[in-house]
Amino acid sequence: MRKAETVTFGGSGLDRAAWLRGKAEDLSAHMTDGSACILPIWRGKPLFASHAAAWVARGHPVLETAAETPVFLGLDEGQARFAADISAWEPETGDTPPAGVFFDPTEQRHPALPDDYRFAELRGVMADLTPRDAELVATAKAILGWHRSHRFCSACGQPSAVADGGWQRRCATCGTFHFPRTDPVVIMLITRGNKTLLGRSPGWPEGMYSCLAGFVEPGESLEAAVRREVAEETGVRVGPVRYLASQPWPYPSSLMIGCTGEAVTDEITVDPHEIEDAIWVSREDVALALSGEHPTIRRPRNGAIAGFLLANWVADRLD
Template sequence: MRLAETVTFGGAGLDRAAGLRGDPEAVAAHLCAGETRILPVWRGKPLFAGNAAGWLPPGHAVLAEAAEAPVLLGLEGGAARFAVDVSGWEPPAGEALAEGVFFDPTEQRHPALPGDHRFAELRGLMAELAAGDAELVATAKALLGWHRSHRFCSACGRPSAVIEAGWQRRCPDCGTRHFPRTDPVVIMLVTCGERTLLGRSPGWPEGMYSCLAGFMEPGETIEAAVRREVAEETGVRIGRVSYLASQPWPYPSSLMIGCLAEAESEAITLDPVELEAAVWIGREEAARVLAGDHPTIRRPRRGAIAGFLLTHWVADRLD
């Protein structure tokens, strides 16, 4: 797909500076450099300034809230970009996280920052970010999230330590090294002629439908995962499968592998555990969904690969 890398988080050619990660002195020098910028992330929410990433200079008061050293994201125009977890900071009363919701709309403002700076859910702003910021913020959110959930060695259970400028953890007792994980997920634009298949998971907001998707299993090819997931969720048989585009999805650490799946059957038999509903819709109806004027199906959230694939299918731009 020629337009594959225009998807949100599709990349902007970030120099990830892997050669610097094993050089603590070089990393320390970059941390003190005047052109270096650091992105704080609070309990999974990056800092934003307006509709851009909220980069701060080294030594800023907000960064003092960090319990661990910043992680190196890479170089942008030769200047280092880092991210740091400041989850220890307690926001003012009334600015707590919204618990147990699909999307947290709350924003938290630090008193040491200007009024347009706030910690916010990336889902709500991802489509507004410039490509460079999007790649850096997605990397920061996924990497810091991995550190928060992998503090202990999976081999012996002892606390592990951050090494390689944040790109590994090592157990000081048994020496096992641990690397950030990415979970592959297939997401399918299922078509049958001029119609496509959308599904709705239990618990989703009213009117929300999407392309079918599911995690890949060990020993499985992408094609096999596509056929299995569609069959398990809807009973629809899939023939030809082709790759379209991919999207890093830091919620918390997935890679969405977008595929075109050509259906050999249309009859739907739902798995009620996985799906609450599934429907076939035509291109004209899909265009109404994308325009936000469909009576029962809401417009996809901007930035997600499901909407990206659906948009390009409606416009006949999947080549």
């Protein structure tokens, strides 16, 4: 797919400089020479200023509650970029993030930062970020999320420590090395003639439908995962499957693998344990939804690969 990497988080050519990760002295030199930039993240929310990632220098007061050594993200035009988890900070004022909601609209402001700086849900900002900011923020959010959920060694249960610039955790007790994990998820544009198959999950906003998606299981190919997930969720059988594009998805740490598949059956039998509803939608109705003019189907969320796939299908640009 010619436009595959134009999807949000799709890659900006960031120099991840993996060769630097194991060189503690070199990373320390980058951190102390005054040119390094650090992205604070509070309980999964990156710091933004307007519609851009907001970076601070080493020693900034906002970093006082940083849990561990900042994670090295890479070199941006030669400038070292890091991320730090400051989730221990307790806001004195501001909205409390709601629990169990699809989207957290609250924003938190730190007293040591300018008024227009705020911690915000990435879903609400992602489509407005530059490609470079999007890649950096997605990387930072995903890897810091991994550190928060993998503080103990899975081999012996003892605490592990950050190593290799943040790209490993090491257990001093049993010597096990742990590496960040990315969960592969297939998301599929299933078509049959002039229509595509869309579904919705419980708890989604009213009128929100999307391409079907599901996690790839161990020992399973992408093609098999597409066919299995569609059959499990809707009863629809799928024939030929091909890859289209991928999108890193830091919610918390998935890789969305966009595929297209040709359905060989029409009848839908929804599994209520999997999804709430599924419908066939014509290309014309998808075009109306994309423009925000459909009477019952919401416009796809900006920045998500589902909308990217649907828009390219409507425009006949999948090749």
